[in-house]
Amino acid sequence: MEPRTIRKYPDKLLMKQCKPIEEITEKEIELFQDMLFTMKHFAGIGLAAPQIGIAKKMIVAEVDNRIIKLANPQIVGMRRADSMAEGCLSVPDVVIDIERPNEVIVQGLDDKGNIVEIRMEGLLARVVQHEIDHLNGRLIIDYMNMAEKLKYQLIK
Numbered sequence: 001m002e003p004r005t006i007r008k009y010p011d012k013l014l015m016k017q018c019k020p021i022e023e024i025t026e027k028e029i030e031l032f033q034d035m036l037f038t039m040k041h042f043a044g045i046g047l048a049a050p051q052i053g054i055a056k057k058m059i060v061a062e063v064d065n066r067i068i069k070l071a072n073p074q075i076v077g078m079r080r081a082d083s084m085a086e087g088c089l090s091v092p093d094v095v096i097d098i099e100r101p102n103e104v105i106v107q108g109l110d111d112k113g114n115i116v117e118i119r120m121e122g123l124l125a126r127v128v129q130h131e132i133d134h135l136n137g138r139l140i141i142d143y144m145n146m147a148e149k150l151k152y153q154l155i156k
């Protein structure tokens, strides 16, 4: 298996709203596998379909051997918040502190086409929220304050 190419900022596709998945077919199952393979190849812990050039609502993540494969993921519950440094394969060399809920309940379609609700916390909750941001065209850059944008020379 070959890893897919990772789209990098400022690729326009990364800023797009992704389309929902209507049905899990062989194609989606294969795509989940491709995404996991590519994620691991580049030493990531999460990946969203737009990062490999597909504007569809699909994400994968793996933290502490817990693998998440979800289509149309949606946050239906959240609790507490903390701040942690985040990076992104599509925004190389940028690390910024982002505040997010520490515990979330995420609803979506699993790779068998079942509607599932998964409770997660800590790093996994953070990664999945980061990947859901990708599906809405949101990048870590969008969380930067003015000082951080200047530091990374992102002010035009």
Ligand code: ZN
Residues within 6 Å of the ligand: 087, 088, 089, 090, 130, 134
């Ligand atoms: Zn990312």
